[in-house]
Amino acid sequence: MRFDLRVYVITHAGFRGRSHEDVAQAAVAGGATALQLRDKESAGRALVATARRLVALANPAGVPVVVNDRVDVALAAGADGVHVGEDDLPVADARRLLGPERIVGASAGTVEEARRAEQEGADYLGVGPVFPTATKADAGEAIGLDGLRKIVAAVRVPVVGIGGITVENAAQVVLAGAAGVAVVSAVAGADDMVEATRRLRQAVDLALRARGGGRP
Amino acid sequence: MRFDLRVYVITHAGFRGRSHEDVAQAAVAGGATALQLRDKESAGRALVATARRLVALANPAGVPVVVNDRVDVALAAGADGVHVGEDDLPVADARRLLGPERIVGASAGTVEEARRAEQEGADYLGVGPVFPTATKADAGEAIGLDGLRKIVAAVRVPVVGIGGITVENAAQVVLAGAAGVAVVSAVAGADDMVEATRRLRQAVDLALRARGGGRP
Numbered sequence: 001m002r003f004d005l006r007v008y009v010i011t012h013a014g015f016r017g018r019s020h021e022d023v024a025q026a027a028v029a030g031g032a033t034a035l036q037l038r039d040k041e042s043a044g045r046a047l048v049a050t051a052r053r054l055v056a057l058a059n060p061a062g063v064p065v066v067v068n069d070r071v072d073v074a075l076a077a078g079a080d081g082v083h084v085g086e087d088d089l090p091v092a093d094a095r096r097l098l099g100p101e102r103i104v105g106a107s108a109g110t111v112e113e114a115r116r117a118e119q120e121g122a123d124y125l126g127v128g129p130v131f132p133t134a135t136k137a138d139a140g141e142a143i144g145l146d147g148l149r150k151i152v153a154a155v156r157v158p159v160v161g162i163g164g165i166t167v168e169n170a171a172q173v174v175l176a177g178a179a180g181v182a183v184v185s186a187v188a189g190a191d192d193m194v195e196a197t198r199r200l201r202q203a204v205d206l207a208l209r210a211r212g213g214g215r216p
Numbered sequence: 217m218r219f220d221l222r223v224y225v226i227t228h229a230g231f232r233g234r235s236h237e238d239v240a241q242a243a244v245a246g247g248a249t250a251l252q253l254r255d256k257e258s259a260g261r262a263l264v265a266t267a268r269r270l271v272a273l274a275n276p277a278g279v280p281v282v283v284n285d286r287v288d289v290a291l292a293a294g295a296d297g298v299h300v301g302e303d304d305l306p307v308a309d310a311r312r313l314l315g316p317e318r319i320v321g322a323s324a325g326t327v328e329e330a331r332r333a334e335q336e337g338a339d340y341l342g343v344g345p346v347f348p349t350a351t352k353a354d355a356g357e358a359i360g361l362d363g364l365r366k367i368v369a370a371v372r373v374p375v376v377g378i379g380g381i382t383v384e385n386a387a388q389v390v391l392a393g394a395a396g397v398a399v400v401s402a403v404a405g406a407d408d409m410v411e412a413t414r415r416l417r418q419a420v421d422l423a424l425r426a427r428g429g430g431r432p
Contacts, residue, residue, distance in 0.1 A: 043303035044285055069260055072287035076309035087259035093292035 003064050003080070003103055004033035005124055005160040005180035006204045007197060010068075011037055011054065015189040023188045024054045028061045030197025032187075033180065036083050038068035051077035066105060071097050081105065083126060086113070091120035107162075109140055109147075111154045118155045126182055127151050129163025130173055134185075145176045152177035167199045174207035219280050219296070219319055220249035221340055221376040221396035222420045223413060226284075227253055227270065231405040239404045240270045244277045246413025248403075249396065252299050254284035267293035282321060287313050297321065299342060302329070307336035323378075325356055325363075327370045334371045342398055343367050345379020346389055350401075361392045368393030383415045390423035 009027035011020040024035050035058050037051050051073055054065045064080035067073050069088040074081060081103025084094050094104045106117035108125045117125055132142045142163060143151075152159050158179035165173055165181045173181050181204060190196035225243035227236040240251050251274050253267050267289055270281045280296035283289050285304040290297060297319025300310050310320045322333035324341045333341055348358045358379060359367075368375050374395035381389055381397045389397050397420060406412035 044300070044305040045303050048305060048309060070286075070288060072291075072305060072310075072313060075288075075313050076305055084260070087261050089260040089264060089288060089292055093264060094288075097288060097291050 003123070005158055005178075005182075006033045006208070007031060007201045008034040008036065008126075008160050008180055008182040009187045009197065010182060010184045011035060012184045012188050013039060015185065018188060018193075020050050021053055021057065023193060024065075025057055026193035027187055027197050028058050028063050030187075030194040031201040032063060032197050033201075035063055035065045036068055036182070037065060037079075038083075038184075040069075044070070044073060047073045048076045051079050055079055064103060066103050074098070074102070081123070083107070091117050091122050095121035105160075108151060109143060111151055114151045114155050114159075118157050122157060124158045124160060124179070125151070125155065126162045127159045127178070128161055128182075130161045131164025131169060133164040145172055148173065148176045148178060167196065167203055170200055170203040171207035171210075174204050175211055180204055219339070221374055221394075221398075222249045222424070223247060223417045224250040224252065224342075224376050224396055224398040225403045225413065226398060226400045227251060228400045228404050229255060231401065234404060234409075236266050237269055237273065239409060240281075241273055242409035243403055243413050244274050244279050246403075246410040247417040248279060248413050249417075251279055251281045252284055252398070253281060253295075254299075254400075256285075260286070260289060263289045264292045267295050271295055280319060282319055290314070290318070297339070299323070307333050307338050311337035321376075324367060325359060327367055330367045330371050330375075334373050338373060340374045340376060340395070341367070341371065342378045343375045343394070344377055344398075346377045347380025347385060349380040361388055364389065364392045364394060383412065383419055386416055386419040387423035387426075390420050391427055396420055 009032040011023040013020045058065050066081040066083050067079050068083050071082050071094050083105040085107040091106045103123050105124045106122040108114035108127050129142045130148050160180045160182045161173035161178040162182035165183050166186050170181045187193050187196050225248040227239040229236050274281050282297040282299045283295050284299050287298050287310050299321040301323040307322045319339050321340045322338040324330035345358045346364050376396045376398045377389035377394040378398035381399050382402050386397045403409050403412050
């Protein structure tokens with residue numbers, strides 16, 4: 001399934017005592033085009049409840065919600081799909097369990113990983129870390145804009161850049177060929193989350209227009 | 217789905233460097249009637265791989281494998297079902313995702329929890345801790361054989377006792393009305409895992425015969 005990756009906000013909880021719902025609500029208000037529930041701490045029952053609340057507040061605004069890792073939680077909550085990393089369920093298994101209509105996204109840091117995820121049925125790829133990031137300690141070395149460009153050129157599915165992306169560098173990520181930017185702290189850790197999302201959206205939309213709307 | 221709960225071995229990894237597969241193999245050889253993969257540490261991809269290996273070694277011997285908590289892992293690995301605790305996916309969600317044919321078990325420590333899990337569609341209940349246990353730090357106060365009897369009397373689905381069960385006290389658990397015993401350390405931590413399973417099976421079978429095979 002295709003969906004709008006322009007401003008893809010990951011609702012990490014715990015920044016300034018903010019909940020997943022706090023981040024999601026602000027992101028939707030600010031013009032986020034997609035949400036990911038990422039919560040590695042909570043158990044299944046709590047995750048299903050959180051995912052249901054995110055779906056209820058985002059879907060009426062036309063914003064899809066994907067759940068990090070847990071395909072069962074996505075299915076139970078009626079979420080729009082999942083995002084799986086290298087340690088999570090294989091893309092092919094996630095696709096089989098979710099069917100063709102729901103979203104399956106995958107993380108990729110190399111051309112090889114990207115091609116494999118695409119072959120296994122990923123709808124989009126989260127590619128990075130584009131820039132150094134403190135949010136995800138295990139994210140590995142930054143691949144830079146050049147690394148991002150190489151992966152974009154190697155696959156047909158859309159790519160969302162992730163890792164160290166801010167309002168200041170979002171345009172570069174899009175000009176390097178990404179369909180959008182995925183952020184954690186740039187929204188969840190911002191003074192004003194709505195405004196931060198709005199500025200990211202403006203930066204991405206401007207860059208997409210500058211590059212002619214299509215892929216480079 | 218009904219299945220044989222007599223000797224239900226939970227393949228906790230890490231006792232004496234033993235893997236899930238080590239425990240499962242020995243348990244099947246010793247006459248275990250059911251296996252549960254319980255692994256709260258591993259990520260989804262590793263869990264699916266482990267679950268597949270357990271299914272491949274247990275199912276040919278007629279032994280079903282249920283996966284603790286992760287419905288998606290159970291589905292991806294083709295396991296026989298899941299076991300959900302109070303913090304995991306709700307029983308009703310697990311049932312909906314797994315369909316009527318697979319096993320959904322649930323944990324219960326009180327008559328209320330047991331009745332709710334039964335109503336939501338659990339096939340069996342893991343009830344305890346019957347005796348004090350060191351394996352599960354968050355398991356709560358032991359309910360004793362009286363607590364077990366009360367829960368057995370309150371539900372129609374079969375009950376497997378769990379918590380501090382050994383070869384020495386397994387018969388009492390069955391005589392209190394349980395369809396079988398669920399163990400972690402009594403097998404995974406035993407000097408001889410095959411022999412430990414065999415002795416548990418003998419104790420349970422003797423007690424079932426003594427009580428007339430049916431429920432008390």
